[in-house]
Amino acid sequence: MSFITKILDFSKDSPIVYPLLVLYQFILIFFRFVDFMWPKEDNLLVFSGQAGQKLSGNSKYLFQKFIEHYSDEFQTVWITRNQSLVESKYSERSKNCRAVYQYSLDGILTLLRARVIFYVMGGADIPFVAFSQKTITIQLWHGVPIKRIGVTQKLESNKRFSFARFLETPQFTYWISSSAIDRNSTALCSGLPIDRVVITGYPRNDYLVEQKKAPSSEILVRFPYLQKKIILYAPTWRERAKTRFFPFDDFCLGEIKAFLETNDAYLLLRSHRMDDISARVEKNSDGPLTGDRVIAATSDVFEDVQELLPFVDILISDYSSIWVDYLLLDRPLIFVPYDLESYENDRGLLYDYYQITPGPKISTNKELIEAMQEYIHNPEKDSEKRACIREIFHKYEDGLSYMRIYEIIKRCK
Template sequence: MALILPVRPHTVVFESFDGKLPSDSPLAIYDQLKATHPDWNVFWSVKPGTLAEAQQLHPTVQFVKRFSVRWLFLLPRAQFWVANARMPFWLHKNRGTTYIQTWHGTPLKRLGLDISDVAMPGTDTKKYHKAFITESHRWDYLIAPNQYSEDIFKHAFDFSNHFLETGYPRNDVLVNHRSDDELIASLKQKIVGHATGRVIVYAPTWRDDYYVEVGKYRMNLPFDLDTVVKLLGPEDTFIIRPHYLVADSLTIRDYEGRVKILPDTDINELYLIADLLITDYSSVMFDYAILARPMLFYPYDRAHYQQDIRGFYFDYDLVPGPIVTEAEGFYEQLKRFMRSGGWPEYQEKEAHFRDEFCGWEQGTAAEQVVDLMSKLGEKHD
């Protein structure tokens, strides 16, 4: 059911990851909108427990607490919603509201209606699919980072409205600053404390079935941290970027000087400072490929994950880097990277991967979305 109320022109509500800190493509669109339309009335929806930190990090932003009375009055009257994840299913959308869904990654793993057996606690496959359809049918526009994703989104989300073939707004900074040595040095200084040495980022996906209880997941490192640290040079840094759902389950005691756990740092800043990305099934591989830097793939539970949990949309052997499934192989490939800085034999594969998945990334996605919002906003002037 949609509400029929007059919307407030040029009023926009942004949200990322169900009310977490401003981030991802919604933040890139927000920054572009504020730069070009400073008179618009723009809000960020955040969870109550996140509000204080959000206000400290973004003192000029108008925040509204998720599910507050003000929030419940604001969203049904906003002209635009911009989000990268699902909004609450019980929140009715105004017929005059334009909902722009940015989503948050190129899919390697099966999504939405394509997950045949949902393993997440607190729901079942039928309920999960129904909730997804309820949500996706409210989206007026959905951003597609590439043709591959657009084709998948059509059936995974049962989406038949308008696609924005812009690439991801969050990736504009990667396209525009991938060769900005001065910026990269300053980011390294800020994040790791020095501008020298190599940075290796380990960014695995989260496992739907690795849960302790409803809403609480865990993460186990598939390697010996002591062995990894001993492979590093004296100024190198190993960064673990866990999914926010499992960050609290990790500890790096005794390795604080060489290893960092950074679940909330802007992922684009980590990409820009990383000399090597290590991942498994995470969509980070598609964004990082924009930078044309080495990647190492460590899908230690590939058979279980591919067959029993999610399943993949494409042949995993097409990933643009070495694939290892056991710790010893992982250490050997890491040693090779430390010696030579990469894997020259994968350059052709890397180029093909970039062409297929990064071709729409031109560094103007946020600008294109804001241009659309501006044109739609004119209808209410």
């Protein structure tokens, strides 16, 4: 467990909190001063992601695109606090591409020399650093926000003091978005001036657009069942409650399995990475939920959900931004907003949920099976609704967001 993890949940009244806060702020001020004084290399780009632990999300796909297309122009560096990632990924310094460990001299000097730093979460991606105006910081984020985030969320400050606010408040030079409405929402949530929120599209969705035309066959070698009909159930994370799969009073696992057998389909369950998926149903404790044609598809199995989405025929979700990405594939969506009222009261949503979700909102086992059945036989159903919402949330569908981000960097030189 990292030092960051240990201090995140200290009680507000703990005597150690304020000394740590003072120390942390001193470190940030000192690093910002050193960063201002340090000479920059215009062609050095540093990428981070998922609290410094994994090569994933928008940062991963942008990193790969810059290696593929701009290796003659830029040095691309992945910075991480996961030593095994340094050793296993890009350990051999290929042409202008490498990975470095943050808490090393090489890592610190790389951060100080970099002209551009990419984030996908916040200060937790690269803790204990703060950059001066000489360094361009770009927030790639990790999903088109449907629920309230940042300063707009309804959750009151916990009675417990949290260092997370201090770890996630870098003043980004730019924050990317996917459309005009997303740009407005992002500016509202982040508190950034709207001219610093730029519409580029998401690099991870460049991959989806490419895969829609020609899906990769590599994943089929490991998971041959993906050649069948695939239904993915991927709800969002809930701060105050454990996410429930199949929260139906009439839940019947046998009926779902019979449906899957009849249609030669598989149902994949994917919990949020911060959720611990239970293998049992809360209302029915007579056996494991997964098995046979119901398969756990957690991040331990599919580390990157973007690689799975091109093989998904129907997506079931709720308030997660995964369904916004999935719109680019123009395939059926089913929604299970079983706790919509409490979720809106606690966290809050940025939009009218029933206006922006282009698919049935179901609340029973019977409705779920009927919706899946209808979409399997007629996947074009609701295609016009999906197209309308897709135009709202995706300005670009060309798979070229990396080029637009490249143009931003070039203008900043």
